[in-house]
């Protein structure tokens with residue numbers, strides 16, 4: 282068996298100890314005689330797995346008691362609709378900040394349910410920056426302000442929490458959730474799909490302030506109404522049981538690593554290694570403005586794109602996989618989520634240095 286360094290943007294690498302434990306427990310979960318996949322979601326075994334995952338998530342993010350944590354399905358793309366359905370709360374419009382492909386997708390979807398005010402955009406920069414807070418044209422009557430804190434495709438990330446007054450701040454954190462501590466109390470709602478930085482695809486995490494729940498549009502499907510989901514402890518419909526189990530193992534792993542402050546230090550060190558190399562190189566470059574660079578997704582370009590294929594082929598031969606950039610941005614992209622060890626980034630930088638010496 283050979284494990285590679287997997288730079289996939291998502292579904293992404295998982296911590297090896299988590300996969301080993303899941304393998305050990307595959308046929309017989311802790312004496313139950315069945316796999317977690319074969320359990321009733323209402324049985325005491327799975328209820329304990331569910332409760333433990335919820336408790337660990339709350340502990341890791343230090344979630345205040347007046348917030349609900351919901352385990353949903355449909356991914357962030359479904360949540361792009363579920364958010365306006367639940368959060369418009371009779372108001373005429375919502376403010377959105379446009380920082381790239383994923384916020385654009387959120388805007389498009391929200392416009393089906395209400396009026397969207399694009400309060401700031403970094404389109405003119407080719408989505409290589411986060412627009413400074415001073416430039417946002419917010420509406421004090423807006424139902425909420427929506428941001429995508431880490432643009433997975435463009436590789437730009439917020440390194441500040443925007444102040445938006447009394448209007449609830451809503452954040453798509455799909456590709457950075459649990460990579461660093463977050464002051465949850467500054468947000469009305471946080472959501473994210475699990476398959477970037479938590480666990481398998483199929484689980485969506487929603488953290489929502491209680492007073493914002495209970496105002497869904499009448500057309501909202503029951504399974505997507507936060508009030509219904511919360512009232513049933515995320516068990517209104519059959520939850521994605523195996524994904525929740527793996528997420529719980531990842532939460533425990535994160536706790537064992539020292540929690541989110543320790544992960545943030547590790548993630549900063551990994552990103553610094555790569556960006557320092559890119560900045561010193563005359564052959565490879567990052568196009569993202571320094572103050573907005575993502576610590577999770579690092580797009581980069583070769584000076585001569587005709588060498589892209591050779592670079593990828595050599596990377597593959599060295600066990601460095603899934604480095605091809607998203608077609609919108611081109612070039613390369615290294616996704617270096619929590620489960621990517623420093624050694625993986627070091628191996629990538631070593632290969633980049635070698636390739637530059639050959640072709641630069």
Ligand SMILES: *Cc1c(COP(=O)(O)O)cnc(C)c1O
Pocket residue numbers: 291355356357358359383429431432433453454455456474477
């Ligand atoms: C991956 C991603 C999405 C889409 O998630 P799905 O699980 O495919 O719905 C949305 N937003 C961000 C920031 C993402 O990284």
